[in-house]
Amino acid sequence: MPLDETTPAVAIRPLDATPETIAALADLLIETVAHGGSVSFMHPLARADAEAFWTGSLAAAARGGRVVFGAFLGDRLAGTVTLLLDCPPNQPHRGEIAKMMTAVADRRRGIGRALLEAAERVAVARGRTLLVLDTATDEGAAWLYEKAGFHFAGEIPDYALKPHGGLTGTLIYWKRIGAAA
Numbered sequence: 473m474p475l476d477e478t479t480p481a482v483a484i485r486p487l488d489a490t491p492e493t494i495a496a497l498a499d500l501l502i503e504t505v506a507h508g509g510s511v512s513f514m515h516p517l518a519r520a521d522a523e524a525f526w527t528g529s530l531a532a533a534a535r536g537g538r539v540v541f542g543a544f545l546g547d548r549l550a551g552t553v554t555l556l557l558d559c560p561p562n563q564p565h566r567g568e569i570a571k572m573m574t575a576v577a578d579r580r581r582g583i584g585r586a587l588l589e590a591a592e593r594v595a596v597a598r599g600r601t602l603l604v605l606d607t608a609t610d611e612g613a614a615w616l617y618e619k620a621g622f623h624f625a626g627e628i629p630d631y632a633l634k635p636h637g638g639l640t641g642t643l644i645y646w647k648r649i650g651a652a653a
Contacts, residue, residue, distance in 0.1 A: 501513065569605035
């Protein structure tokens with residue numbers, strides 16, 4: 473899918489736990505945290521911690537509990553998002569969007585939107601009718617989620633530490649998908 477006239481086509485696909493994939497995901501996570509992205513980690517993020525996170529996340533994906541998507545421009549990883557599917561027994565209809573990240577150089581070029589659309593398609597195919605997510609109040613991607621049809625549910629103040637210190641709230645969003653849309 474071309475993002476604009478100057479952007480090469482982006483390819484979105486589920487990721488497997490290869491050493492190259494883990495290294496590329498670790499690079500993206502470290503960059504995101506260094507630039508203030510509130511994705512559960514503090515700056516500076518050690519490479520071993522980033523690699524351990526992605527190793528565990530991709531192992532959970534191999535067991536079917538999630539899907540980790542990569543957005544590629546050529547052979548370069550430009551973004552990622554995770555679709556969490558391992559919900560409690562009383563929530564088999566729900567999925568959660570997590571760890572949305574786009575490389576700093578590739579932001580605001582449609583990659584996040586393409587990742588969300590891929591995650592939504594897979595969620596529908598897996599029988600989900602509701603997606604939820606949260607994003608940081610400070611420097612989060614609320615504008616992206618609202619543009620993609622997510623509805624604002626509320627804000628929790630002082631939810632987490634920002635990567636460089638200080639507290640930020642979190643904004644909660646939801647979207648009906650598939651048959652329930």
